[in-house]
Amino acid sequence: MYRRGRFVVLRELVPADLDRAAEMWGDSEATHFLTADPMTRQEAEEALRHAALSAASSRRRTYHLAIAQHDDDTLVGSVVVRREGKSSAYVHSFVLHPRARNLSLAGADAAQLTAAFCFEELGLHRFWCMCREDNANARRLYLGLGMQEQGLFREVDFKQGRWHNHLVFDWLAPQWEERRRPPSPRREKTGELLRNGPR
Numbered sequence: 001m002y003r004r005g006r007f008v009v010l011r012e013l014v015p016a017d018l019d020r021a022a023e024m025w026g027d028s029e030a031t032h033f034l035t036a037d038p039m040t041r042q043e044a045e046e047a048l049r050h051a052a053l054s055a056a057s058s059r060r061r062t063y064h065l066a067i068a069q070h071d072d073d074t075l076v077g078s079v080v081v082r083r084e085g086k087s088s089a090y091v092h093s094f095v096l097h098p099r100a101r102n103l104s105l106a107g108a109d110a111a112q113l114t115a116a117f118c119f120e121e122l123g124l125h126r127f128w129c130m131c132r133e134d135n136a137n138a139r140r141l142y143l144g145l146g147m148q149e150q151g152l153f154r155e156v157d158f159k160q161g162r163w164h165n166h167l168v169f170d171w172l173a174p175q176w177e178e179r180r181r182p183p184s185p186r187r188e189k190t191g192e193l194l195r196n197g198p199r
Contacts, residue, residue, distance in 0.1 A: 001063070003117055004070055005109040007102055010117060013051045013066045013078065020075040021048060024097045033135045034093065035157040063117075067110045069101065076100035077107075079114055087125040089118050094129070094138075104137075111145055119176050128170035130156070142169045146179050 003010040013021070022044035024030050031038045039047065051064035067077030077096040083089050091114055096107055118127045130153065131138035143149065147169040155163035 001065070001117065001121065003113045003121075005113045007070070007106050007109045008067050008076060008113070009070045009073075010079075010110065010113040011066050011068060012055055013048055013064050015048060015052070017066055017075045018045060018048055020097070021078065024075065024077070024095060027098060029098045030095055033132045033138065034095065035159070036093070037159075065114075065117075067096070067106065067113075069106075077110055079110065081114065081118060081122075081127075083122065083124075089122065089124050089127040091118070091127050091129040104141075107137075107141055108145065111141060115145075115171060115176055119173050125173050126170055128168060130166040130168050132156075133165040133167055139167060145171075146175060147171045148175075 001010070001012060018041075022039070022041040025039040025044050025047070026041065028038050047064070054060060054062050054064060061083045063081040065079050065081065066075055067079060068075050075097070077100065078093065079091060079095070080093040081089050081091050094110075094114075096103060096110070100106055115127065118124045128150070129142070129147075131142065133152065139149075148171070150168045150170055153166045153168060156166040157164055
């Protein structure tokens with residue numbers, strides 16, 4: 001799969017990503033809010049092998065995807081999409097390299113591309129994700145994109161010496177379509193009246 005956004009592309013992970021992936025997945029800053037601990041290089045190599053096996057499966061349910069700069073294809077992040085049943089997916093392990101260019105813009109672009117992949121390519125009705133309760137940047141990103149905050153999972157993981165709660169967000173296909181649909185002439189006219197008043 002390959003989807004191109006404004007700042008990044010969403011594509012399959014490949015063996016050539018190893019150096020950059022090991023650097024990113026092994027970085028304590030990049031993985032600070034993940035449930036998993038930073039990886040060793042050997043663990044990163046094994047993760048890439050697992051991603052290749054998953055991609056080759058005829059019954060693929062999990063997509064280990066790379067987020068890369070589209071000017072030079074440098075790996076700047078990764079995300080895992082796991083299908084659940086026929087209509088839903090759990091999006092998790094969303095990681096961005098802390099020294100990637102345009103970090104916040106790349107994150108928003110990657111989230112949009114992941115949504116497009118789930119709704120348009122996989123034909124799903126819903127996808128959902130979680131972020132740690134103290135991850136203010138992720139919460140701001142998800143809400144800014146139009147996702148709905150649905151609740152809280154208590155004490156999901158134990159890191160940095162304490163238990164952490166996670167917030168749950170989801171996006172439904174009709175909401176995605178509504179955000180992508182251009183404004184109707186009536187809506188545009190209403191907006192103009194609100195700005196300028198009746199003539």
